[in-house]
Structure formats: C-alpha cells, structure tokens
Amino acid sequence: MLEGTTAVWARELVTLAHFLGAIVAFGAVLSVDAVNGFMKVNPKLAPASARVALVLSLLIWLGLLVLSVTGVLLLLDQPSLADDWKFQAKMVLVLLAFANGVVLNEWVTPRFEELASEWTEQTPRVKRFTKVAGASAALSLVAWLGAVVLGWLL
Amino acid sequence: MQPPSTPCPHADGRRRRRLALLGAVLAIVGLAMAAATPSWGVQDADDQRRVEEVLALDGERDEGRVVFEQSAAPSCDTCHVLGAVGARGRLGPSLDEMQPSRETVVRAIVGGEVEIHDRQGFSEQLDDEQVANLATFVAKASVDPVARIDARRALGTSPWVGLAIALATLITLASTWYAVRIVLEMLRRGRDA
DSSP states (O other), X not given: OOTTOSOHHHHHHHHHHHHHHHHHHHHHHHHHHHHHHXXXXXXXXXXXXXXXXXXXXXXXXXXXXXXXXXXXXXXXXXXXXXXXXXXXXXXXXXXXXXXXXXXXIIIIHHHHHHHGGXXXXXXHHXXXXXXXXXXXXXXXXXXXXXXXXXXXXX | OOOOOOOOTTHHHHHHHHHHHHHHHHHHHHHHHHHHSOOTTOOOHHHHHHHHHHHHSOOOHHHHHHIIIIISSSOGGGTOEEGGGTEEOOSSOOHHHHOOXXXXXXXXXXXXXXXXXXXXXXXHHSOHHHHHHHHXXXXXXXXXXXGGHHHHHHHHHOXXXXXXXXXXXXXXXXXXXXXXXXXXXXXXXXXXX
C-alpha cells in the first residue's frame, strides 16, 4: 500500500474504530482497577469481583483485538509514523500492557478465583497475592495510560 | 387654535443634500474598506508579473519538499493533506484530492485567486525560487506516483514497521484466543449455574 492512497472516509472510519477500541479496552482496564479497589475496601465483595473481572477481561481482549487490527491498517496507510519516537514508545508500552495482560490471564485471575473464598481471612497467601496483583494492576494502568496519551499525541 | 402648518419650500432640497452627503460618506468608507481588504480573486498587475516570473523558473521537487515541510511558517502540512509526505492538515483543502497544477499553486501563493488562498502571508515570506520549488513539489507529489516511492520504501526499510506489525499479529491471535476462552468459560459457568 502506498502512503496516503487510502480514501479519506476509509481512514476516518478506521481511526474511529481505533478510538472505540481504545475506549473499550482502557475503560475496562480502569473498571478492573476500580473493582479491585472496592474489594480492598470491602473484602466480602471478592467472589463477585472475580466474576465481574472475567467479563471485563473479555472486553479488554476484544478492545485489544480491534486496536491491533485497526492499528496495522493505520500504519500501512502512513508508514512514516514508525519513524516518530512517540510511535516507538507507544509500541513498547503496548508490548508491556499485552505481556502484563497475558500474566494477568494466565496467573492472576485463576489465583484470584481460587483465593476468593479465603479473602476475608486475609491469609498469608492472600496477602502475597495482593502485592503481586497490585503491582501488575499498577503496571497495566501506567502502560495503558501512556499508550493512550502517546497515541493521542501522534 | 394653531394655523395649519405649511411645508417649507427648502425642506426637499435639504433632505436631498443630506442623502447625497450620507451616500458620499458611505462610498468613501466602502472604498477604504475594499482597499484595506485582501482582494481574493483579484490579482493586480504586480502579482500577475510575479506569477509569470515564478512560472518561468525551473522548480526543484526535493527543495520544494523542504519548503513544504520546514521553510514555510506555519508549515504547509499544518493545513493541507498530502499523502506523499504524510501531511494530515484539516484546515485547508486536501492537495491529494485537489491535485493542483504548478500554476495553480503559484497563483494561490502569489495572487490568491484560487481555492487554496494564501492566508498566511507566504507571498511575502517566500522568495520566487522557493515558491517555484514548492509549486513543483506539490504538483508532482499530489498526482505522480513516483513522488510516493519514498513512502513505499519506508514500509520496507523501517524496522519499526515490521516490529509493530509482528506485535499486532501476536496481539490479534492472542486476543482472539483469550476472548474465545473467556466466552467458553462464561458459557460453562452459565450451564453449571
């Protein structure tokens, strides 16, 4: 594909889809963090939070799917974007957010559901898990926020 | 009882003189405003002469790209779309769609008689050679595929493009996999409940 050969309406449509993907995914990331925050205030909410987190993680993956497909289309339309340091920094943050998402899905969420029943007792396992999950959530938030801001600046 | 009023024989004359005075004032103000306003669509003799002088110069495409992206202030890509250099400005008309001729660009900058008016004072800011280079670049880049070859090369040479596409492919596959897994898990839980 040659730079700038795509019809303006098609580029606008893909850009809109990219924005919507970012809104859905980043919104779900913020919601997961908010749910975790509620759970810290009231540990009895842990089982319900685990169920909500599953639905929210589905939204995050669907948002990422839309973001990656539309992102490739936008890049093919304008390859010179790749020379911009903001784009390069954004890619690093996206990789970080993606890797963190895999860790969350493969390790944090299953452990969370496993520990949800003993959450109110705050056992050592739960305390250890809380620290790891907190760090992961913070990393996710920073990576997503950074990617969104850099994407906005591009 | 008052006597009936009789019309003054000089009243009509005075009214006419006042109207004439008002008309003269309005005409003077109008002429002054017209003189002070940039005359879009009208070229004076000096502009026309400069257009001809600029058109007589051989413009350099690569030099014109420098003018388009750097020399003009604000730079042309702030307001215009020109895909060949990734310009995405929205304030002015799209040069890709308009595909202006060299002469159209020169007249737009020097004389302001076409759709892409010079609203930023480029006429004074750029010298004749810069205008000629810019016009040559815009005319070629907006229609000539050769001018876009650099952009096509960039797709093959920048490692970041390949890395970004590889990352996006990985994310697409993983996202699909996780989304399907989560949906199946939710269905399983729904059945169990």
